C-alpha cells in the first residue's frame with residue numbers, strides 16, 4: 457500500500473474519495489478519532505456539516521484547490537480542536553483523485569483564544585487593541601457600553617474616532633514619533649485624558665497603553681477606565697470642602713466682630729470729627745480754604761481707610777469657588793495681618809512680621825491660604841489668652857524659602873504649647889480643648905494645604921509656646 461509511510465506519523469492523516477469516504481487512515485487517526493475506512497471523514501467532527509463542505513471538497517478534487525477548516529471532536533478525554541488541511545492527491549495507480557487531510561491539534565491555542573475573548577468581554581474596563589496605523593481590531597463589551605459603538609461599526613476604523621481634539625489630529629504624529637524615537641509618553645505609564653463617545657459626549661478616562669509584538673507586527677492595547685463617577689465624587693467633595701471652609705471663614709469673622717467694629721469705628725469717628733471741623737469753619741465764616749481743604753483731605757483718607765477694611769472683610773467672607781492664581785505669599789500675609797491686627801491689639805498682643813526676602817511666587821487660592829494663616833493666628837491668640845505669658849505678648853509670623861523650593865509660613869506664639877497627650881489629636885476634626893471651640897479649624901487648614909500640595913504641622917518651642925507651620929511647594933499652573 458503506497459501510503460504506509462504515514463502510518464507512524466504522530467498527527468492524524470486521512471485520504472478520502474471524491475464522495476468524502478475514507479479510503480485510508482493512519483494509526484494516529486484511528487487512535488484519536490476512532491473512525492475507520494469506508495466511513496465519511498466528517499463523522500468524528502461534531503460541527504462539520506457535509507453540505508457546507510461540498511463546494512470546497514469538489515474544488516479540491518477537481519481543481520486542486522486546498523482548503524483548511526478548524527473543527528472539534530468530543531472524545532472520552534474531553535473536547536479537542538483540530539486544524540484540518542485538505543489537499544488534492546492522486547489516490548491510486550489508476551490515477552483517481554482524492555483528498556489528503558492532515559490534522560494539527562490546536563486545542564491549546566483555541567482554549568487560550570477563547571479564554572482571552574472571555575476575559576476581554578467580562579473585563580470591567582474597556583479594552584481596545586489597535587495596530588500601528590491606529591486601526592481598531594479589538595473592541596470589548598465594556599468598550600461597546602462605554603462608547604456606544606457596536607463592534608461591527610468600530611472595528612476597522614481609526615481609534616482617533618474616540619478622541620477629542622487636539623489628540624484626534626495629533627494621534628498619527630504621536631504614533632509616528634514613538635515608532636521613530638521609542639520615546640514613551642503614555643505607553644506603560646497611564647494618564648488621565650478625555651475620550652468621546654458615539655453621541656459626541658466627552659468622557660473623562662484613565663488610559664493605560666501597553667505594546668505587544670506578535671511576530672514583528674506591533675499592536676497597542678489600551679485599557680480604559682471611565683472616571684466620570686470618580687470625577688463627580690471628587691468635585692462634590694471639593695465643593696463640600698469649599699463650603700466648610702467658607703463656614704469656617706464666616707465663623708472667624710464672627711469671632712472677630714468686636715475688633716472689626718473697632719477697626720471701622722476709628723476712621724468713622726475721625727470722619728465725623730473732620731466733617732464737624734469743616735462745618736465749624738464754614739459757620740464761623742472762616743474762608744481759609746487751605747484749612748478747609750486739609751480737613752476734606754483727612755476726611756477722604758479716613759473714608760478710604762474704612763472702605764479698605766470693609767473691602768478686605770467682604771473679600772474674605774465671600775462664598776466663592778476656589779480661584780487659583782499666582783500668589784505673592786508675603787503680600788498675602790501683610791494683607792491678612794491688617795485684618796487681624798486690631799483683634800490681636802484688643803487682646804494686648806502684638807503681631808510681629810518676619811518676612812523672607814525674594815520669595816518666589818506660588819500658584820493657589822489666596823483667600824484659602826489667608827484663611828489657614830488666620831486660623832493659626834487666632835489659635836495663637838487663644839493659646840496666649842489661656843495663660844499669663846511670662847515671655848511677653850507677641851506672635852511672630854514668619855515666611856521663609858526652605859530647601860526643595862518650599863515656602864514655609866509659620867506662626868509662633870508664647871502660650872502654653874501643645875500638651876503631649878494632645879499632640880496626635882490637634883488636626884482631628886471636632887477635637888477641641890476650648891469651651892466654645894468647634895475643633896474644625898486645623899482640620900480644614902490641613903485639607904486646604906493638602907489641596908495646594910503642601911503639608912502642615914507644629915512643634916513646641918524650646919523656650920515657650922508653639923509654632924504651627926505650613927509649606928507650599930511649587931505646583932504646575934496648568935491644572
Ligand code: ADP
Nearest residue numbers: 835836839873882888889893894895896897898
Ligand atoms: P478650635 O480652635 O475650634 O479648638 P482647631 O482645630 O483650630 O479648633 O484647634 C484644635 C485644638 O488644637 C485646639 O482646641 C487646641 O487644643 C490645639 N491648638 C491649636 N493651636 C494651638 C496653639 N497655638 N497652642 C496650643 N494649642 C493649640
